Amino acid sequence: MKLVFERSRPGRRAGSLPRYGLPKADVPAELRRRTPPRLPEISEPELVRHFTALADRTFGVDTGFYPLGSCTMKHNPRVNERVVSLPGFRDLHPLQDEEGAQGALELMWRLQEILAEVCGLDAVSLQPAAGSQGELTGLMLMRAYFADRGEAEQRRVVITADTAHGTNPASVAMSGYELRKVETDDRGNLDLDDLRAKVDERTAGLMLTNPSTLGLFDEHIEEVAAIFHDAGALLYYDGANLNAVCGISRPGDMGFDIVHVNLHKTFSQPHGGGGPGGGPVVVREPLEPFLPVPAVVRDGDAFGLDYDRPKSIGKVRGFTGPFGVFVRSYAYIRSYGPGLREMSEVAVLNANYLLAKLRDVYDLPFDRLCMHEFVLSARNLKREHGITALDVAKRLMDHGFHPPTIYFPLIVPEALMIEPTETEPKETLDAFAAALRAIAKEAARDPQVVKGAPHHRPVRRLDEVKAAKRAVVKYGFDEHPDLSRTPSEGEALEAQKGA
Numbered sequence: 118m119k120l121v122f123e124r125s126r127p128g129r130r131a132g133s134l135p136r137y138g139l140p141k142a143d144v145p146a147e148l149r150r151r152t153p154p155r156l157p158e159i160s161e162p163e164l165v166r167h168f169t170a171l172a173d174r175t176f177g178v179d180t181g182f183y184p185l186g187s188c189t190m191k192h193n194p195r196v197n198e199r200v201v202s203l204p205g206f207r208d209l210h211p212l213q214d215e216e217g218a219q220g221a222l223e224l225m226w227r228l229q230e231i232l233a234e235v236c237g238l239d240a241v242s243l244q245p246a247a248g249s250q251g252e253l254t255g256l257m258l259m260r261a262y263f264a265d266r267g268e269a270e271q272r273r274v275v276i277t278a279d280t281a282h283g284t285n286p287a288s289v290a291m292s293g294y295e296l297r298k299v300e301t302d303d304r305g306n307l308d309l310d311d312l313r314a315k316v317d318e319r320t321a322g323l324m325l326t327n328p329s330t331l332g333l334f335d336e337h338i339e340e341v342a343a344i345f346h347d348a349g350a351l352l353y354y355d356g357a358n359l360n361a362v363c364g365i366s367r368p369g370d371m372g373f374d375i376v377h378v379n380l381h382k383t384f385s386q387p388h389g390g391g392g393p394g395g396g397p398v399v400v401r402e403p404l405e406p407f408l409p410v411p412a413v414v415r416d417g418d419a420f421g422l423d424y425d426r427p428k429s430i431g432k433v434r435g436f437t438g439p440f441g442v443f444v445r446s447y448a449y450i451r452s453y454g455p456g457l458r459e460m461s462e463v464a465v466l467n468a469n470y471l472l473a474k475l476r477d478v479y480d481l482p483f484d485r486l487c488m489h490e491f492v493l494s495a496r497n498l499k500r501e502h503g504i505t506a507l508d509v510a511k512r513l514m515d516h517g518f519h520p521p522t523i524y525f526p527l528i529v530p531e532a533l534m535i536e537p538t539e540t541e542p543k544e545t546l547d548a549f550a551a552a553l554r555a556i557a558k559e560a561a562r563d564p565q566v567v568k569g570a571p572h573h574r575p576v577r578r579l580d581e582v583k584a585a586k587r588a589v590v591k592y593g594f595d596e597h598p599d600l601s602r603t604p605s606e607g608e609a610l611e612a613q614k615g616a
């Protein structure tokens with residue numbers, strides 16, 4: 118495929134502007150550009166074909182099944198887009214006065230109320246724009262809370278599970294806490310003995326997702342909470358897995374004090390590849406004074422922004438947070454009516470259905486009822502045929518599926534982490550299970566085919582070591598570069614010179 122710059126021909130245009138009737142602006146000479154901007158010159162049909170060809174090479178939930186565990190790639194209902202582009206929302210300015218933004222403020226206030234109810238907690242800040250930012254915000258709240266009690270110097274340690282998402286230890290480090298990891302026992306729960314040995318008066322809190330990234334609900338969660346609360350510490354819930362429990366169980370009832378919710382996962386939102394996200398934090402009442410400003414508040418029939426929080430940790434993002442995400446998530450929640458529970462029930466049912474269809478061909482490290490996702494291992498294929506989780510993932514692409522999450526959580530060798538979500542029909546789950554079963558068979562019969570996959574994609578298997586060690590980072594080929602080919606020494610040198 119050619120770059121749009123390679124398709125460019127002088128003088129071609131995709132549209133024409135009327136001659137301007139305004140006087141020339143008096144731009145100071147030193148600020149005027151001397152050369153015209155280097156923009157592609159291209160006709161509209163060529164431009165449309167260019168972007169359509171790019172889109173054809175892109176895989177997303179709209180092209181096929183996308184069972185990326187932990188990432189919750191569910192269908193994004195089109196009604197969300199209708200709602201978010203209503204002029205009253207779309208044309209709103211972030212600095213609009215409150216009187217002219219009552220509808221938007223009411224939507225945010227209602228979303229706060231729903232999140233508090235779903236989490237079983239008291240107060241919400243919608244500001245953080247991603248799960249990871251919610252984590253950082255939550256840990257800053259934890260620190261502010263202990264500082265207020267004069268315990269900030271004493272409580273320096275935050276505990277995470279060895280199954281934790283990578284953002285958890287990263288957030289602990291970024292917020293200045295010391296990290297301590299607790300092991301998982303052989304049923305996939307937090308190891309209580311290990312936990313007891315690690316919690317003491319230096320502990321600020323626990324950071325946990327439940328169900329865990331193994332897709333398992335911790336069987337001793339109330340005991341875990343008691344261990345921390347008895348030590349005067351707080352419990353933080355990574356709510357990226359809230360998809361499994363909405364309307365069924367609540368983090369607040371389990372004993373958690375701070376939660377972040379991944380709106381873009383649990384409540385739908387086109388995300389991934391840096392797409393927009395929302396990571397609101399929800400807290401128990403004693404932590405409310407520390408929440409970011411402004412809070413969206415209600416006074417009778419009027420809604421407004423409250424900046425009057427002297428103990429607030431401040432702002433973590435501009436204005437009130439990622440508003441479009443709020444609208445889409447609110448639309449998703451309301452489309453279920455009063456029965457949000459149905460969303461989680463179907464997500465869990467779909468995961469268990471798929472697990473039942475696959476458990477005899479891939480290893481199942483923790484044999485329990487799963488929640489909204491589950492983790493298989495390809496270690497049996499590796500042992501018997503030299504086929505890895507990566508090979509399985511690449512071969513799935515030939516079957517037209519996005520691979521699941523692989524090599525995570527870290528405690529499972531050759532992990533395949535699968536999350537079907539509630540928006541997939543039985544036929545899709547059956548087709549996906551059939552593909553994974555066919556690959557397991559193929560691994561025994563014809564392992565080279567699996568090792569060489571993908572065979573039917575624009576880009577074949579990359580040599581990942583060479584891609585890292587001898588990266589050609591500059592596009593410098595006249596024709597479509599063959600990415601699966603190792604660049605010659607000369608090409609690599611050229612690329613370096615050009616960079």
Ligand SMILES: *Cc1c(COP(=O)(O)O)cnc(C)c1O
Pocket residue numbers: 187188247248249250282284285326330355357358379394396
């Ligand atoms: C996705 C995820 C996060 C991070 O959320 P982002 O919005 O990607 O920053 C944290 N924890 C878990 C378990 C996740 O799945």
